[in-house]
Amino acid sequence: MSALARVALSIVGLCLLATMPAAAQRAADIQITPGKLRAFRAAVQRFDDQMTPPNAQRADDLRRSIHDALNFSGVLVPLADEAFLGAETTRELSGVRRTDCADWTQSGADALVEGRIYPENNRLAVEFAVWDTARCKRLARKSLSRVRSQAPLLAKIVADEIVAAFTGIRGSAATEIAFISDRSGAREVYVADADGRNARAATRSRAIKAFPDWLPNGEALLYTAYHDGGQPGLYLTSRGKARPGPLLRRLMPEIPKYRGVFDPSGDTLALVTSVDASAEIFLVRRDGRRLRRLTNDGGIDVSPTWSPDGQQICFVSDRSGSPQLYIVDRDGSNLRRLSFEGSYNTGPSWSPDGRWIAYETRLEGQFDIWLIDPTGEVNVPLVTHRYSDQSPSWSPDGRKLLFSSNRRGRYDLYVMDANGENLQRLTQRAGNNTGPVWGPFLR
Amino acid sequence: MSESHAQESLERREREQRDFRRRLAASAVAHGLVVLALAFNPAPPARPLALTAITVDLVAAVPATPAPARKAAPALRPPPPKKKIVLPKTPKPLPKKPAKVKPVPKPKARPKPRPPELDYEDALDKLRDELGEETPQPQAVSEADDTIEAMGESTGSAASGAVMDAWSLSVSRHVRAGYITPPDFRGRYLATRVCVLVGAGGNILGTATVGGSSGDPFFDDNAVRATERANPLPPPPGGGREVCFTFLGDDS
DSSP, rough: OHHHHHHHHHHHHHHOOOOOOOOOOOOOOOEEESSOOOOEEEOOOOOEESSSSSSSSHHHHHHHHHHHHHHSSSSSSEEOGOOOOOOOOOSOOOOOOSSSSHHHHHHOSSSEEEEEOOOTEEEEEEEEEEEEETTTTEEEEEEEEOOOOEEEHHHHHHHHHHHHHHHOOOOOOOEEEEEETTTSOEEEEEEETTTSSSSSESSSSHHHHHHHHETTTTSSEEEEETTSSSOOEEEEEEEESSSEEETTTTTTSSSSSEEEEEOTTTTEEEEEEETTTTTEEEEEEEEEEEOEEEOOOSEEEEEEEOTTTEEEEEEEEEESSEEEEEEEETTOOOOOOOSSSSSOEEEEEEEEEEEEEEEEEEETTTTEEEETTTSSSSEEEEEEEESOOOOEOOOTTTTTEEEEEEEEEEEEEEEEEEEOOOOOEEEOSSOEEEEEEEOOOOO | OOOOHHHHHHHHHHHHHHHHHHHHHHHHHHHHHHHHHHHSSSSOOOOOOOOOOOOOOOOOOOOOOOOOOOOOOOOOOOOOOOOOOOOOOOOOOOOOOOOOOOOOOOSSOOOOOOOOOHHHHHHHHHHHHTOOOOOOOSSSTTTOOOHHHHHHTTSSSSHHHHHHHHHHHEEEHHHHTTTTOTTTTEEEEEEEEEEEOOTTTTTTEEEEEEEEEEEEEEHHHHHHHHHHHSSSOOOTTTTEEEEEEEEEOOOO
C-alpha cells in the first residue's frame, strides 16, 4: 500500500471514528512486555554485480559473508533462500517506495537488504539499502568501499550497518580482538577478527607479554612486557600514527609498571605501578605528564576499568582482606566498595552502556563470570562452569562478552551474548589463549 | 300567506339581488383597477439577501421500520457455579483493502425487511455508530444477573468491561507474539505508547502512530514495527475503536 493511500486511509478512519460514540472508541492502554527472545529475520538479496567483468561468485561470496556476520550479531539472522517470495537478486535499488513489502513479510522477513557491487577507483564498492518490511519503510541506504582484498571485511561492515538500521547501534562483526597466546612457544600479543578468524601475531619479541589494551581509536595496542631480568614495562604496537615502542619509559624508570589502561579519550592512562611494595593506581597522560595518585592505602589496588564516560574507575583492592571491587571517581573522590559477595572478585570490565560491570569471581576453586550494576544492587551470575571462565571483555556494541576458559583443558577464547546465550568458541587447538580484550568500532 | 306578504317578499328578493349585483360589479371594478395598477407599475426593489451561509448537518431519514430483531440475548439467569467467559462471536475480518463507505439507503415509504446477512450485526452496529445511537441494552439486569456469561453475548459498542478485558488479553498475546526485542532493548526501563485505529474486522486502519516516545527512536520504531506486524488484530467487540499499546523494554 502506498504511503499516500495509507495516509488517506488514516483520514478516513479518523472520520469514521469521529462519528462513533466516544465511549466506544476508548479503551485502557494494553501493555506489551518483551516476548520470546528471537532475532529479526533479514532477507539479504544477492547484490547486483556491476563490476567489469561481472563475477557471480563475488556476489555469492559477499552475500555469504553478510549472512555469517548477521549470524554473529545475534540481532538479525539471515532468512533462508527457500523462504523467499521475492527476487533473490537485486535488479535495481528501489526508490523511497516499494510495492512488494507484503511478499517479504509473508516470507517471514523483518528486514530486506538489497544492493549492488560496483567499481570505485579500483576499489570494491557496495551500495545497499535496508528496508523494514512491516512498515514498508527504508531505514538506511549507504555506500561503502574497501580495497578488493577486503571484500569479507566489507561484508561485515554491511552487516553491522544492517544491525544499526534496526537498533541504532552497529554490530561488532567488523571489529577485532586482542589476546595473549603461547601458540608459538612464547606469550605474544595476537590480534584476530571478532569471530576468531585471521589471527596474527602483533608482537614477536619473545618477552613475556600480558594485559593488552586497545587505544580507543583502534590504531595501537598497549601491553605489558617482562624482558629478561628487567622491570615490567608498557609498550605500544602501532598500525596508525602512534609511535610504537616503550611508553612512559622516562616516568619513574626504576618503578615497575604492571599495567596501563587508556581512558575513553585515549589521552590518559590508568597506570598500575608499585609504591612502597604495594600496587597502586595512578593517572597519567600518555606523554608522562600530570601524574596523579588515585589510590593510596596499604593494600593492593589493580585491574582498573573505566566507565564509558571516563569519569569513574572500577578496580580491585584487597584492602578489606580479600580482593573485592571498588569504584572511585576520576578525581579520587567518592570511593566505595562495590562487591560484597564472594571472597575473591577480580577482572572487572565496564560495559559500553555503563549499566554493568562484568567480573570474575572464585567459587570452589574456579572462576565464574558475574555481572554487577554500578550501584551494587544487582549481582547475577552470567557464565558458570565447573572450570574457570576468566577475563571478561565487552564488545563495543555491548551485546557480547569475550572471555577465556579452560573448559576444554587449555585456555580458549569464547564469546557469548550478554544475556548468556549463543556461546561460541573462537580459538581452535592453538595453545593457551588468555587475557582477551575487545577492540573498538572501526573508524 | 296573504298576497301583500308575497309581494313584499318578491320585492325584498329583488332588492337583495340588485344589491348583490352592485357589490359584484364594484368588486369586479376594484379587482380590475388592481390588475391595471399592477400591470403598469414597475417591480418593487429586491430585498437584499442574507449572504451568510448556514451550515446544517444533514441526516438521512431512517427507514421507518423497526430494526430487525437482534440475536436474542441469553436468558438472564443467576450465574452458574463455574463462570465461563463467553466471548461474543467474532465477525469475519474485513478484507485488507480500505473499507468503502457505503451510502446510506434512501428512505422508502414501506421498506421491506432485508434478508438476514452474515455481517448484518456489524452493518447495524456501523450504522448505529454513524448515527451516534446507543446500542440497545439488555433489559433491566439485576446485579445477580450481570454475569460475564450474560454480558458476553451482548455485542455492540457498549461492550462490557469483562468482554473488553478478554479482548485486550487476546490482543496483548497476539501483539506480544510478534514483539521482537533484541538484547539492546531488554531490561531497560523504556516505554513507548503506540495508538492505532482498528476496524470492526480487526484491521488496522492507516498507520500506527507514536503517542508517547520512550526517548529512544529505535525503541519507538520497534514498537511501531511490532504493531504493524500484528495486523490484523482480533476483531474488537463493539466495532471499530482506537487502541493504544504501551510497549515495555522490561517485563518485570
